[in-house]
Amino acid sequence: MIFEKVLSTINKYNLIENGDKIVLGLSGGPDSVCLLHILYRLKEKLDIEVYAAHLNHQIRGIEAQKDALYITQLCENLGVTSFVKSIDVPKYCKENGLSVEEGARKLRYEMFEEIKQKTKSNKIAIGHNLNDQAETILMRIMRGTGLQGLRGIEYIRDNNIIRPILDIDRKDIEAYCEEYELNPRIDHTNLETIYTRNKIRLELIPYMKDNFNPNVIESIVRMSNSLKTDSDYIQEESEIKFKEVSNLQEDACEIDIQKYSKLHDAIKVRVLRKGIKHILGDTNFVDQKHIEDIMQLEDNKKIDKMITLPRGIFAYRRKNTILLINKEIVNETIEFCYNLPSNGFIKVKELNLVLETQTMNIDRYKSMKLDKKSKGFDFDKVKGGIVVRSRKEGDKIKLSAGSKKIKDLFIDLKIPREERCNVPIIVDEQGILCVGDYKNSENYKIDNSTKEVLKITFKKI
Amino acid sequence: MIFEKVLSTINKYNLIENGDKIVLGLSGGPDSVCLLHILYRLKEKLDIEVYAAHLNHQIRGIEAQKDALYITQLCENLGVTSFVKSIDVPKYCKENGLSVEEGARKLRYEMFEEIKQKTKSNKIAIGHNLNDQAETILMRIMRGTGLQGLRGIEYIRDNNIIRPILDIDRKDIEAYCEEYELNPRIDHTNLETIYTRNKIRLELIPYMKDNFNPNVIESIVRMSNSLKTDSDYIQEESEIKFKEVSNLQEDACEIDIQKYSKLHDAIKVRVLRKGIKHILGDTNFVDQKHIEDIMQLEDNKKIDKMITLPRGIFAYRRKNTILLINKEIVNETIEFCYNLPSNGFIKVKELNLVLETQTMNIDRYKSMKLDKKSKGFDFDKVKGGIVVRSRKEGDKIKLSAGSKKIKDLFIDLKIPREERCNVPIIVDEQGILCVGDYKNSENYKIDNSTKEVLKITFKKI
Numbered sequence: 040m041i042f043e044k045v046l047s048t049i050n051k052y053n054l055i056e057n058g059d060k061i062v063l064g065l066s067g068g069p070d071s072v073c074l075l076h077i078l079y080r081l082k083e084k085l086d087i088e089v090y091a092a093h094l095n096h097q098i099r100g101i102e103a104q105k106d107a108l109y110i111t112q113l114c115e116n117l118g119v120t121s122f123v124k125s126i127d128v129p130k131y132c133k134e135n136g137l138s139v140e141e142g143a144r145k146l147r148y149e150m151f152e153e154i155k156q157k158t159k160s161n162k163i164a165i166g167h168n169l170n171d172q173a174e175t176i177l178m179r180i181m182r183g184t185g186l187q188g189l190r191g192i193e194y195i196r197d198n199n200i201i202r203p204i205l206d207i208d209r210k211d212i213e214a215y216c217e218e219y220e221l222n223p224r225i226d227h228t229n230l231e232t233i234y235t236r237n238k239i240r241l242e243l244i245p246y247m248k249d250n251f252n253p254n255v256i257e258s259i260v261r262m263s264n265s266l267k268t269d270s271d272y273i274q275e276e277s278e279i280k281f282k283e284v285s286n287l288q289e290d291a292c293e294i295d296i297q298k299y300s301k302l303h304d305a306i307k308v309r310v311l312r313k314g315i316k317h318i319l320g321d322t323n324f325v326d327q328k329h330i331e332d333i334m335q336l337e338d339n340k341k342i343d344k345m346i347t348l349p350r351g352i353f354a355y356r357r358k359n360t361i362l363l364i365n366k367e368i369v370n371e372t373i374e375f376c377y378n379l380p381s382n383g384f385i386k387v388k389e390l391n392l393v394l395e396t397q398t399m400n401i402d403r404y405k406s407m408k409l410d411k412k413s414k415g416f417d418f419d420k421v422k423g424g425i426v427v428r429s430r431k432e433g434d435k436i437k438l439s440a441g442s443k444k445i446k447d448l449f450i451d452l453k454i455p456r457e458e459r460c461n462v463p464i465i466v467d468e469q470g471i472l473c474v475g476d477y478k479n480s481e482n483y484k485i486d487n488s489t490k491e492v493l494k495i496t497f498k499k500i
Numbered sequence: 501m502i503f504e505k506v507l508s509t510i511n512k513y514n515l516i517e518n519g520d521k522i523v524l525g526l527s528g529g530p531d532s533v534c535l536l537h538i539l540y541r542l543k544e545k546l547d548i549e550v551y552a553a554h555l556n557h558q559i560r561g562i563e564a565q566k567d568a569l570y571i572t573q574l575c576e577n578l579g580v581t582s583f584v585k586s587i588d589v590p591k592y593c594k595e596n597g598l599s600v601e602e603g604a605r606k607l608r609y610e611m612f613e614e615i616k617q618k619t620k621s622n623k624i625a626i627g628h629n630l631n632d633q634a635e636t637i638l639m640r641i642m643r644g645t646g647l648q649g650l651r652g653i654e655y656i657r658d659n660n661i662i663r664p665i666l667d668i669d670r671k672d673i674e675a676y677c678e679e680y681e682l683n684p685r686i687d688h689t690n691l692e693t694i695y696t697r698n699k700i701r702l703e704l705i706p707y708m709k710d711n712f713n714p715n716v717i718e719s720i721v722r723m724s725n726s727l728k729t730d731s732d733y734i735q736e737e738s739e740i741k742f743k744e745v746s747n748l749q750e751d752a753c754e755i756d757i758q759k760y761s762k763l764h765d766a767i768k769v770r771v772l773r774k775g776i777k778h779i780l781g782d783t784n785f786v787d788q789k790h791i792e793d794i795m796q797l798e799d800n801k802k803i804d805k806m807i808t809l810p811r812g813i814f815a816y817r818r819k820n821t822i823l824l825i826n827k828e829i830v831n832e833t834i835e836f837c838y839n840l841p842s843n844g845f846i847k848v849k850e851l852n853l854v855l856e857t858q859t860m861n862i863d864r865y866k867s868m869k870l871d872k873k874s875k876g877f878d879f880d881k882v883k884g885g886i887v888v889r890s891r892k893e894g895d896k897i898k899l900s901a902g903s904k905k906i907k908d909l910f911i912d913l914k915i916p917r918e919e920r921c922n923v924p925i926i927v928d929e930q931g932i933l934c935v936g937d938y939k940n941s942e943n944y945k946i947d948n949s950t951k952e953v954l955k956i957t958f959k960k961i
Contacts, residue, residue: 135746180641181713183720184719186647186726186727235712242707246707247704251639251699252644256641258643261644269646271766272734273730303732449513
């Protein structure tokens with residue numbers, strides 16, 4: 040009965056294919072022992088190979104050695120190759136500043152990977168059962184979760200970690216072990232959140248069974264499985280939309296406001312998460328609240344506003360986009376300062392920019408065809424050496440309306456915050472001639488008395 | 501604080517608009533009393549009118565009269581018009597075969613509707629709170645539910661039933677009543693599932709708070725609110741797809757297999773539910789299992805297969821469609837039987853069909869241009885009176901390959917089950933001349949010896 044049920048789970052979720060080589064995580068407890076035995080029985084039918092991997096945590100002393108002995112013998116009886124690795128988990132955790140739960144998990148998966156490579160296997164099988172699933176989901180519901188979290192434990196993850204007995208009730212697993220006289224060890228190696236999980240297992244679920252629904256575990260898992268389908272659908276749609284609205288750079292994600300604003304909120308939330316995931320690799324520590332804050336940036340009143348997010352990410356509303364970006368890049372202010380000859384050129388390597396300068400009389404200047412990238416100044420008004428440099432706190436420029444802070448000018452010109460240090464400022468010893476090719480100072484303006492002109496050309500290379 | 505929070509809920513979900521006239525369900529307990537007071541305070545700000553409606557269930561005798569008195573006085577003090585209706589709920593339930601919960605709910609909403617009409621109101625306000633919400637969701641999780649059920653209680657339903665204090669914690673409501681000295685009655689009128697709900701309220705949630713998360717109520721409600729967005733999205737997409745793939749008749753819904761098969765499972769499930777809802781008005785008693793059974797019909801191996809669903813619905817796989825149909829229509833076998841003159845016509849009103857008959861010599865017959873709707877028989881082979889009738893159990897026809905059951909012929913011809921009683925069978929006293937215009941008998945075939953021909957024409961009217 041449970042054998043057929045496992046086979047049906049394997050088929051339904053396509054967990055195993057012919058020719059698979061599978062590393063099984065074998066603690067020695069009923070779950071993993073039952074799974075080992077079922078995979079052993081399926082070996083020929085599915086044309087698979089099975090290896091067992093056991094980690095001795097060195098937490099339980101003599102009992103741990105008995106576990107290892109039991110596993111070696113069991114595998115020998117079944118003709119399954121087994122690997123036993125012994126690591127001082129508590130010591131490792133102390134040294135690496137990890138909780139025992141985190142450390143053991145990390146070491147266990149490292150061992151699986153190691154044995155997977157050694158045996159040229161392609162899959163890892165884990166013995167989670169139906170009760171583990173219900174417990175996980177209940178725990179998440181109590182702590183707060185969303186559609187993604189309600190999926191619970193996955194039948195298959197990253198196309199290589201599989202859980203074939205996830206539909207099987209713990210008591211059926213124990214009965215199976217008894218029927219086949221497998222004599223599993225009492226499973227003490229489940230280190231994760233022992234307190235919480237035991238409370239759920241031994242108190243909460245029995246209470247729910249007695250008072251509300253004897254089949255509460257099945258109800259919860261059925262709910263989770265139906266939500267998996269819904270979650271898959273929204274994920275797939277979000278992925279499609281994400282590609283449509285986003286423009287990806289290495290450490291940034293630009294989202295087209297016009298396209299984005301047409302999406303449903305359910306999709307918007309996921310598009311933003313995908314943008315952050317693109318930069319960080321995951322979205323840990325990014326809460327629903329942060330996502331809602333980014334969503335506020337859609338309002339056109341928020342143009343030019345910025346919000347700070349966890350882990351050095353920030354979201355910046357430009358006119359036509361929301362820019363998600365690794366904040367550190369922005370903070371890396373570009374600074375440069377070069378003397379500029381009055382006839383010649385200089386390369387500003389920080390900006391991939393060449394500045395060409397030329398002095399000439401006014402008649403020649405007037406006869407020239409000038410493009411927007413060239414600016415003319417009354418050369419007689421220039422005092423001392425000319426310098427091109429990055430902006431400085433307090434920079435001001437004289438405009439027709441009066442003196443203006445560069446910072447305010449940038450805001451007027453809607454130059455994004457992170458681009459402002461990319462604007463070259465050209466100065467003499469009195470003050471600013473021009474702010475890039477955006478704006479010239481009134482103080483150096485060509486007028487009727489101008490005889491000699493300084494022409495500066497901005498060339499991107 | 502709670503006043504502002506209610507206002508924010510009202511704005512967020514657009515519960516109240518200027519000029520609304522609202523009937524408030526007032527039990528006299530803290531929830532509805534608090535809601536009354538808040539709506540009273542919002543009267544001018546929102547330009548609304550409020551009426552209070554109270555149902556005396558006649559279950560608690562003298563206490564119920566005190567409730568009514570309390571309500572009348574409270575409303576008088578606030579200048580709110582109140583309506584008190586007294587109904588013997590237990591008697592009503594007994595007479596109508598309803599549980600007290602169902603009956604009280606039905607009567608309460610009937611009363612709301614009545615007062616809504618009397619006062620020309622457009623909304624009904626109900627005093628459900630945050631705890632009710634969390635309890636409802638937990639109850640559903642334990643009993644089994646899906647994305648739709650996890651939405652919990654709606655802030656607004658059918659655009660007229662509103663729940664403005666659904667975000668407010670019960671203890672804040674009690675504190676509010678105390679602050680304004682409203683002295684609410686102890687609420688005994690919440691008749692629904694008292695046992696289950698009290699267990700959840702008084703045992704389960706406190707246990708969860710103590711052992712897992714002191715903010716478990718907020719976590720559950722936050723989860724539900726985020727799932728509402730996801731659920732809305734899938735519902736909207738399903739509605740669009742449903743329109744694309746379905747062809748609706750009064751008691752039936754035809755689903756185009758080619759379009760349907762391209763949909764995601766999450767959408768398929770909902771499209772099928774919408775089809776059933778179109779026929780029945782709701783999908784009560786239709787489980788996930790039934791929907792999965794219908795989904796199996798997508799497989800082309802299932803062409804011509806039928807499955808029976810609850811409440812007289814059945815699903816039938818035709819070549820290019822899945823037909824959902826009210827089964828009773830199909831079972832209403834159409835029976836008819838008319839004598840057919842050899843020269844003349846007869847109307848089969850059950851089929852909106854006219855049969856024209858004509859006898860003529862073979863030469864004339866051969867000279868005629870015949871369309872597919874006309875059939876010729878050797879008139880000399882016909883014995884006794886001719887009859888047109890609906891099919892009967894055991895009907896057989898002689899074909900070139902031998903005798904064949906009409907039932908098997910229908911299967912061969914892929915005539916849908918529900919159309920089979922619409923096919924006229926023409927017989928003489930020996931047997932069947934033809935099965936509609938589908939197939940003629942070998943026994944009456946025109947051959948070289950034929951002199952006189954009976955021509956029958958089928959005309960749809």
